[in-house]
Amino acid sequence: MRILVVSHMFPSSLAPDDVFIYNQVKALMDQGAEVRVLQPIPWAPGCLGWKEKWRRYRAIARETAWNGMAIRRVAYPHPPTEVLQPFGAGLLVAPLIWAMRSVRRTFDFQIIHAHTLTPDGFAAVVAGHVLKTPVVVSARGSDVHTYPRRSALARKAARFAARGCDRLIAVSQDLARQAATLAANGDPAEVVYNGVDAELFSPCADKARARAALGLPVEGPVALTVGSLIPEKGVKELIEAFERVGRDHPEVRLVAIGGGPMRADLEALGKRLGGGGRILLPGVVPNPQVADYLRAADILLHPSHAEGLPNVVLEAMATGLPVIATTAGGIPEAVAHGETGLLFEAEDAQTLELHLRTLLEDRERALRMGRAGRERVRARHSWAGNAREHIRIYESLVDPSDRLPARAGGPERTV
Numbered sequence: 001m002r003i004l005v006v007s008h009m010f011p012s013s014l015a016p017d018d019v020f021i022y023n024q025v026k027a028l029m030d031q032g033a034e035v036r037v038l039q040p041i042p043w044a045p046g047c048l049g050w051k052e053k054w055r056r057y058r059a060i061a062r063e064t065a066w067n068g069m070a071i072r073r074v075a076y077p078h079p080p081t082e083v084l085q086p087f088g089a090g091l092l093v094a095p096l097i098w099a100m101r102s103v104r105r106t107f108d109f110q111i112i113h114a115h116t117l118t119p120d121g122f123a124a125v126v127a128g129h130v131l132k133t134p135v136v137v138s139a140r141g142s143d144v145h146t147y148p149r150r151s152a153l154a155r156k157a158a159r160f161a162a163r164g165c166d167r168l169i170a171v172s173q174d175l176a177r178q179a180a181t182l183a184a185n186g187d188p189a190e191v192v193y194n195g196v197d198a199e200l201f202s203p204c205a206d207k208a209r210a211r212a213a214l215g216l217p218v219e220g221p222v223a224l225t226v227g228s229l230i231p232e233k234g235v236k237e238l239i240e241a242f243e244r245v246g247r248d249h250p251e252v253r254l255v256a257i258g259g260g261p262m263r264a265d266l267e268a269l270g271k272r273l274g275g276g277g278r279i280l281l282p283g284v285v286p287n288p289q290v291a292d293y294l295r296a297a298d299i300l301l302h303p304s305h306a307e308g309l310p311n312v313v314l315e316a317m318a319t320g321l322p323v324i325a326t327t328a329g330g331i332p333e334a335v336a337h338g339e340t341g342l343l344f345e346a347e348d349a350q351t352l353e354l355h356l357r358t359l360l361e362d363r364e365r366a367l368r369m370g371r372a373g374r375e376r377v378r379a380r381h382s383w384a385g386n387a388r389e390h391i392r393i394y395e396s397l398v399d400p401s402d403r404l405p406a407r408a409g410g411p412e413r414t415v
Helices: 020-030 052-058 085-104 117-131 152-164 173-183 207-214 235-248 263-272 287-296 311-318 349-361 363-380 383-395
Strands: 002-006 034-043 063-066 069-077 111-115 135-139 167-170 222-226 253-257 279-283 299-302 323-326 341-344
Touching (some): 002 020, 020 383, 167 173, 222 287, 341 349, 349 363
Parallel strands (some): 111 135, 222 253, 222 299, 299 323, 323 341
16 A cells, blocks of 8 residues: 655654654554654745744755655645635645656555645545545544634635545544534545553653653642643633632642743733742753653543644553543543543633542542543553554545455454
């Protein structure tokens, strides 16, 4: 099986820790598939070189190999404002078709798999029609529940990708329902759950040592949140709940990984609670270091208002942490309420406070939830399982004689 992946979410000198799609591609290759990657990157004329953002994009190598994986970057004009961004999907079409034709000279791919409805999915659907190649599009989250709401043009672009692809995939049942509604053609989206690296994200036998390595206090419970520090990620509710809990539990600390405009609000919370390192703000950290912080923590808090299926929730469960999260998106499909964590409705600071008190005051229950969460992730969210599901979908779209041969010692693949 020869697959051409199109995704702007891939490691580069600008975002070396954007490894999610990389992990998926690696798992496909481990299953015997041949894969090449086209990574769309924004392009701007030299007159915008005075902006650091555009200088950094221009400096990205156009062709490279990431841990042996061939990656070719496809530069396209990317409008710099939110209102004009839907035009970016159209502007990607011609450069993407040109790049695909170039790749096909040495790699006769059978399937195009684009990640996100726009811009990648939109342009890939057009390219697939031109090159007469089946196109699979994965809906990942904000491309379904946020982006189409920005404007009528944005919705049309997302709908075109959802309706025009040969198979639409979603990372959760909830997102599949939303994507099917967006497509409005009666075809359901298939669900393939995200994978997680259960070796990188694994429990730590010596939590005190893990904390000391990060400069965290060795004693007392640590609650961790990971994500952009913006209202949509539930930071306001987090501040409200933690301020009340923190006054009754001076031993607990909150570590908030990420950056954003609400960092100042969290700093102010720390001052109101008396300082002393009650609120710790490491900023944006590399993915392996996120694993270090998870191993050092006791509870993950994820109060986001909208989600697909957040990686950090799966990563926390794999690390053996109980999760307190909203019922947004596919989170309830991953977190079993009362078994692997506690759920609450988005923007409900009072219930978030109650759940945090529950796990702080019943440590044995928290530990049981953490153990159950790890077992759940290992059973349902492996990268190998993710790859097998994708290969099943790919094989349903190609001629049977071109399907991936059975791996040594395994049964022959059928659809």
